[in-house]
Amino acid sequence: MRIFLERFKGTVIIGVVRKTVRYGGIALLGIVLAFMMIWSIMAIYYSNIASEPVKVVLCAVFGLAAMAAFIFFPRRGLTTAGFLLVFLGIVVWWLSIPPSNDRVWQREVAVLPYAVITGDVVTLRNIRNFAYRTETDFDARYYDKSFDLKKLSSVDLIAVYWMGDAIAHVMLSFGFEGKDYVAFSIETRKEEGEDYSTIKGFFKQYELIYIAGDERDLIRVRTDYRRPEEDVYLYRLNPRPENLRGLFIEYVRQINSMREEPEWYNTLTTNCTTNIVRHVRALGSRARYNWKILLSGYAPQYAYEMGGLYSGVSFKELKELSCINKKAHTIGNDPEFSRKIREGLPMPERKTND
Numbered sequence: 001m002r003i004f005l006e007r008f009k010g011t012v013i014i015g016v017v018r019k020t021v022r023y024g025g026i027a028l029l030g031i032v033l034a035f036m037m038i039w040s041i042m043a044i045y046y047s048n049i050a051s052e053p054v055k056v057v058l059c060a061v062f063g064l065a066a067m068a069a070f071i072f073f074p075r076r077g078l079t080t081a082g083f084l085l086v087f088l089g090i091v092v093w094w095l096s097i098p099p100s101n102d103r104v105w106q107r108e109v110a111v112l113p114y115a116v117i118t119g120d121v122v123t124l125r126n127i128r129n130f131a132y133r134t135e136t137d138f139d140a141r142y143y144d145k146s147f148d149l150k151k152l153s154s155v156d157l158i159a160v161y162w163m164g165d166a167i168a169h170v171m172l173s174f175g176f177e178g179k180d181y182v183a184f185s186i187e188t189r190k191e192e193g194e195d196y197s198t199i200k201g202f203f204k205q206y207e208l209i210y211i212a213g214d215e216r217d218l219i220r221v222r223t224d225y226r227r228p229e230e231d232v233y234l235y236r237l238n239p240r241p242e243n244l245r246g247l248f249i250e251y252v253r254q255i256n257s258m259r260e261e262p263e264w265y266n267t268l269t270t271n272c273t274t275n276i277v278r279h280v281r282a283l284g285s286r287a288r289y290n291w292k293i294l295l296s297g298y299a300p301q302y303a304y305e306m307g308g309l310y311s312g313v314s315f316k317e318l319k320e321l322s323c324i325n326k327k328a329h330t331i332g333n334d335p336e337f338s339r340k341i342r343e344g345l346p347m348p349e350r351k352t353n354d
Helices: 002-045 052-072 076-095 220-225 241-260 274-281 296-305 315-322 325-331 337-341
Strands: 114-118 121-128 142-148 152-161 168-176 180-189 207-213 231-236
Touching (some): 052 076, 142 168, 142 180, 168 296, 220 325, 241 274, 296 315, 325 337
Antiparallel strands (some): 168 180
């Protein structure tokens, strides 16, 4: 009797495990299919189909047809295969939607920068340096400047916060013997009348732009003219000299490439932080994509942990020392803005090839 009970108990347990695995698998498949259906509906809606009514009708037809198929057709395996085939077709179509440099752009992203390379001299065209009265009222000004790569001596990380600690806009700024500086800001290239949306950013709604800018523009528009003002932090980096040059050339090649072949912005995969990591990794860096990169506000902390920032104090203290809002207010539009904004900032020890 005891042996029978033990066998019966074992059979019951095995049956429960099998049912759990089976129904768990069905539930997981259902979640995946639901996600795929939602993604497809949003991909159709946020597509390049010009007519709003047509997009709404297509979304409704696809969603209702998919749900009806799973509810009313008993052969779920065949229904799933059919759904996957339609989903694949939507993905292929969506991937084929091309980006463009030819749209009616908002004024701040209307002009693309590009570079002319002659030996060690890089001439950047269309460096942005707007004269602001307010964030939206400004005189659009650009200038060209030549930079000698033999004089390239620093790169700094600029992090801008406006909605808590988790999200930041991250820029890099290159210095040439402490005299000339140029910053690069990777942003969405929005059309006239278009606002930013995190959700829309997943669905090819914005092209990507690399703004080459004067720091008096890219920093002061955030500290002095946006309301509410944004918190700006400038961290000195310590790359090896050969990596510093390589990183600058990576940016130059990218802006020239995008002038000929535009690219899409993506909220998750192609943005101001992931692209920086991509450029840095191209030079053999140990930087990896992780949650501190995806939550861009923690990117400076990640750089600190990787040994890229000044390590003589805790990161919390370094962050306090690196806030430049008050300095920016005081310095204003001074031609020496970039040099003065760095006075007193902790400088990490420069890495060598040893």
